Amino acid sequence: MSEIQLPNTRQENWRWNNLRWLESLSSSAKNQIHKAKSNNQNVKFMQAIEGARESISVFSDSERELCELALCGKTTSIPDVYHDRITPIKIQSNAPHEVVNRNMITRVGSHVNACFEVDTASANAQWTNAWVHCKVESTSTLDVILPSISESQVDSALTLTLSFDLEASSRVRLHTFLSNRSFQRVDVLVRLRGTNSTFLARGLNIAGEHEEQDIHLHCLHQAPKTRSHQEHVGIAGHHGHTIWKSLATIERGAHGSESFQRNDNRLLGNKARVSSKPELKIDEDDVKASHGSATGRVNEDAYFYCRQRGLSPRDAKALLLEAFVEKSFDDLSSLIDKDALAAKVERALGKVIYEE
């Protein structure tokens, strides 16, 4: 029996479907899961989960957390959070020919400033599937960085869900960098549950030859004066495909909330593809929301300008693309080694330009 329905990577909504059923569990199902888990009865445990899929009821925080834990048979919790250094979240998988699931859940306590680095360098399986859930308690701030630019697992796939629950006056700042895997799909689910909670996201996709780099974000504004701000850039190389889809939902009662989405892309080569879809669903009146998306080739005037000043075609393109991705590094936590990350991005860019 499978623990969870394995994703069909081309299927748009599989992850949302998997999360949605968690939100419809009955308390009896919860009890069954809890009991099975306590007794370490794996078969019953899994049967309970399967049964739970068919239950429908109102879902509370504690139920959901329990079910998340129950669902994730291999859940690892990260109990300690330090404000003066990065807490690594390692997504590891070693079996080269298997689909591997790794799931983690963590909590950032009140009044804590934390920084997580989701490290995918050891995800060596042909397909690694992982889920990281972070609950951010009131007045806490959490920096999360996902530098998933593989330098050795180019022919592998990674599907990763990051979900965040934010309590009052808390803030999550997310930076994602995706490149150098055949397929990467990152789903980000953000619930702004507390008043004055804030979600900031910056990201970069670099899709090299025959790569697909895909990020989907869903930000739910569920409380008054919540704020989300997203800026993402993508570069699609020859036969590469970069995808950015973002949905911000401002629910009824989220008075005074603000949402901003922006996506810019550059196409290199004739077979490059970009999919960009900013989307807003607004159910409240006194809110501010805007979105935008632009896709094009490298600016020809700037390209000629650089070459006239002495740069080769490749160097001119590299300079302009490095400048284009520069804003992905804005607001990066000072705990991150920005130079090392920039060097990785530079190498990924060099590869895409070379392949053009």
Place this chain on the structure above:
Amino acid sequence: MLTIDNLSASVEGNPILKSLSLTVGAGEVHAIMGPNGAGKSTLGKVIAGHEEYDVSSGSIHLSGEDLLELDIEERASKGLFLGFQYPVEIPGVQNHYFLRTVMNAQRKTRGEDELSAGDFLKSLNEEMKALNMDADFKKRAVNVGFSGGEKKRNEILQLSMLKPSLAILDETDSGLDIDALKVVAEGVNRLRSPERSFILITHYQRLLDYIKPDVVHIFADGSIVKSGGPELALQLEEQGYASFGVKA
């Protein structure tokens, strides 16, 4: 220095330059004046090697080098500089980083060693001071948020750092107030030398009040219709293009 012989060029099948010939000697300053659409800016771009234009006949030689055989960046490293009418903005690239990168790229193409950071900064500070530019221009993104005058001054800064043998300045005076024009003109005059030549593309005589040309050319319909000394520009200012048989 520069020899253009019987040059014809077109864009998307439309002929722009028509059997143009021009010789600019070492250390000379030539002014090219002409009405809108005459092909003045095209001439600068064709000499620089812009790939949008097709050269159907003729030749361009700079100090004996056949420019038509060279790529854009190779022409630059041979000492050709094109000052843009509308300098391009490059968000995310700091001015000093851009300058050092392009200077070292040219040096590399010429087989020279890279410039050290110290030598580069010393030279940059001196040139910026001479052009009356604030130090913060170094760290600002190339031309981003610059006024029209600041952009043109930045072009002259690049010119003074790159020290080309031939500089083509395309309407460097457009959009400049009188103070900015004086600063830019002083910058150009400071760089005049027996080894460096200039081609000034302009609509107005006023630039030539500050930069004295050796030769003035009247340019119309893709070729030079009349050449003369500085007095030709004054005559043009007084009588207009029609007196030279040119439709403005």
